[in-house]
Amino acid sequence: xxxxxxxxxxxxxxxxxxxxxxxxxxxxxxxxxxxxxxxxxxxxxxxxxxxxxxxxxxxxxxxxxxxxxxxxxxxxxxxxxxxxxxxxxxxxxxxxxxxxxxxxxxxxxxxxxxxxxxxxxxxxxxxxxxxxxxxxxxxxxxxxxxxxxxxxxxxxxxxxxxxxxxxxxxxxxxxxxxxxxxxxxxxxxxxxxxxxxxxxxxxxxxxxxxxxxxxxxxxxxxxxxxxxxxxxxxxxxxxxxxxxxxxxxxxxxxxxxxxxxxxxxxxxxxxxxxxxxxxxxxxxxxxxxxxxxxxxxxxxxxxxxxxxxxxxxxxxxxxxxxxxxxxxxxxxxxxxxxxxxxxxxxxxxxxxxxxxxxxxxxxxxxxxxxxxxxxxxxxxxxxxxxxxxxxxxxxxxxxxxxxxxxxxxxxxxxxxxxxxxxxxxxxxxxxxxxxxxxxxxxxx
Numbered sequence: 001x002x003x004x005x006x007x008x009x010x011x012x013x014x015x016x017x018x019x020x021x022x023x024x025x026x027x028x029x030x031x032x033x034x035x036x037x038x039x040x041x042x043x044x045x046x047x048x049x050x051x052x053x054x055x056x057x058x059x060x061x062x063x064x065x066x067x068x069x070x071x072x073x074x075x076x077x078x079x080x081x082x083x084x085x086x087x088x089x090x091x092x093x094x095x096x097x098x099x100x101x102x103x104x105x106x107x108x109x110x111x112x113x114x115x116x117x118x119x120x121x122x123x124x125x126x127x128x129x130x131x132x133x134x135x136x137x138x139x140x141x142x143x144x145x146x147x148x149x150x151x152x153x154x155x156x157x158x159x160x161x162x163x164x165x166x167x168x169x170x171x172x173x174x175x176x177x178x179x180x181x182x183x184x185x186x187x188x189x190x191x192x193x194x195x196x197x198x199x200x201x202x203x204x205x206x207x208x209x210x211x212x213x214x215x216x217x218x219x220x221x222x223x224x225x226x227x228x229x230x231x232x233x234x235x236x237x238x239x240x241x242x243x244x245x246x247x248x249x250x251x252x253x254x255x256x257x258x259x260x261x262x263x264x265x266x267x268x269x270x271x272x273x274x275x276x277x278x279x280x281x282x283x284x285x286x287x288x289x290x291x292x293x294x295x296x297x298x299x300x301x302x303x304x305x306x307x308x309x310x311x312x313x314x315x316x317x318x319x320x321x322x323x324x325x326x327x328x329x330x331x332x333x334x335x336x337x338x339x340x341x342x343x344x345x346x347x348x349x350x351x352x353x354x355x356x357x358x359x360x361x362x363x364x365x366x367x368x369x370x371x372x373x374x375x376x377x378x379x380x381x382x383x384x385x386x387x388x389x390x391x392x393x394x395x396x397x398x399x400x401x402x403x404x405x406x407x408x409x410x411x412x413x414x415x416x417x418x419x420x421x422x423x424x425x426x427x428x429x430x431x432x433x434x435x436x437x438x439x440x441x442x443x444x
Contacts, residue, residue, distance in 0.1 A: 075116035
């Protein structure tokens, strides 16, 4: 019985202490929304931004602190919002590295966090500059982000700070009813602004509204290189199916995901040619290009050469990698003097080298055929054949044989043959001598 009375008395003491603490909390005047946030009664996925100031009414020239607190019953990672105030009445002094701005607008941004919390507190230091009342409140949309990347609904209050003579320690007044800020509107733009490929043909012409295309590549292309740009920089673009192309038809997809998650798919049906199809197409193109005439002209101080494509003559003064066996000179084409490289030992050779900028915008050395008036990128093979036929040593590994060389080769061959005969005769004489000695040894 005595133990039962002790247990009952202990429980009564604990219950009384809990009731006293609860009454003290209520009498302290804590705002209703703060109570809900601490007890976990707030709605899941919602947050409250609350401004408060412990300082009484401030006077001109005095510094004071405003506490900005973000709370939620659901843990959140990032908080980002804008705070407005009347900069003619109060002036912002400092607020830590998460707070930036001045002139009536502050940007509070705590982003890139890895640990979720239910409360973040920011301390804002102001100084009173003239008499009057300034509201401190959230401006525009606020973004509070949860662990799943989704935004919370956000409500906030307003704090009124009065600058004047201090009277009885009256504290700055704050509104009790929270002001709900609208949720941010996410963009639904999932269109491409541009789309280009390395296919030699793609139809129809690109448009952000057209999502179906056909393209063709030759047998040597096993990858379709694609460049693109979205109209909205916040949209995400993904590319798939453009590698390991097989002969025949392949499906390439460009998927654009808008900021709000809406998706748009651009489909490219890519046909990779077989070797026979590529060879046949190129032969047909070459036949059609035989009738294309060569021309040279001046445009805005530039020298332009044209056949099937357009080339621009480049300055050769800075070119250091000149092919072996060639020297720099000038030739006249169509009445226009052009810098060129001719064979050192055959200046009138049919082939010469020109330094040109090709259709792709890259500069390089091209081989020009004076008779056919055609150009092709220089590889060195044609020069080796020309040098070989001319009997000149250009340093490219081509051997030129003169009559003296032939005579020397014949003499060396005869000497080798004579030495072989002498060695053979010497071996025969030695063999006969050995046989004779053997017979003498066996004759009793």
